[in-house]
Amino acid sequence: MPEIYEYNRQRALAYARRWALDRNPLFFDFTGGGGNCTNFVSQCILAGCCQMNFTRDFGWYYISPDDRAAAWTGVEFFYNFLTGNTEGIGEGLGPFGREVGRRQILQIGDVIQLGNADGDYYHTLLVTGYGRRTYLVSAHSDNAYNRPLSSYNYRRIRYLHIDGYRTDQRFVGACFDDLISGTSLGIV
DSSP states (O other), X not given: OOEEEOOOHHHHHHHXXXXXXXXXXTSOXXXXXXXXXXXXXXXXXXXXXXXXXXXXXXXXXXXXXXXXXXXXXXXXXXXXXXXXXXXXXXXXXXXXXXXXXXXXXXXXXXXXXXXOTTSOEEEEEEEEEEETTEEEEEETTTTEEEEEGGXXXXXXEEEEEEEEEEEOSSSTTTSHHHHHXXXXXXXX
């Protein structure tokens, strides 16, 4: 039975600091093929939990560019996984969270998604700091580290708070050093 653990926000932040302006060679760069933003945020969150969910079609995992869950790289799929990751789906392994209102203060390592006027969300950002009346975020596609959220142009926004992660304890904390150094996923 999976156990719930606290998401390590400082490890997610350390990963963002190391890789926001560069690319980890362990992961394919999707910048030219739809964007790399959700891939990058997924990597940061993995650094904070070291637990993927290998459930086909509905999970959250990356093994290679051709063997990954849609939620690893797709904005909407990521949202659906994170907010719908319950114990009934793949035992609920990996991170889980919820959408929160704009008045709730996000923490380092939480996620913001930007959308257009039609309600389509197209960009995923990781909260990495706090600025003057705005969040500081980090992202890929257009590389950014601690960029003010207020500098983005968008019509819709949603805020995702990561509540924790479920693990079967095989990999708790085991992947971080190899992941941040770009030497191994350490969990596959």
